[in-house]
Amino acid sequence: MSHVKAKEVLPEELLKEIQKYVQGENLYIPKPKEFYQKWGACSGARKSIAERNAAIRRSFKKGVSIDEFVEEYFLSSETIKKIVYSK
Template identity: 45%
Template structure:
């Protein structure tokens, strides 16, 4: 973390106001919430864990048991089961079902009015 001298970066009136509350101490000013990165986004950990979880789910669907997956991935049985349940429910709601329509012109026009 880089520290900056307040008199170099703050307008004089703001510096004077801050000095009324804090003098000669370090003050942390956080980023706005909209500029914060979510956990693991910068390091790539989030993507790595998502890939690992998808791999665990594929192995489970291919017939591997929870105890086998525990030993291979060094996770508890509860963690393995949570991953399986989460990805199973995500797969159930996948939008790439075979009955989806790819073309906008696949629908027939409907006329409004009396029949």
């Protein structure tokens, strides 16, 4: 998260109004909900995990055991079961 000086981006009137409530403190202004992104959307982690899970499901259908996945992916057997038995 980067820091931006309020003085550089806010109109003077708005800055003075905010200063009535907060002075010399860091203030976090959240994004509007319509701009939220799901976890991993920017980094590609979500896509990477989805691809890994699809590969696990394909291999499971071909007969690879849950214990083999535990060793290969360093995931718990319960996590592997959730992946292979989910739709």
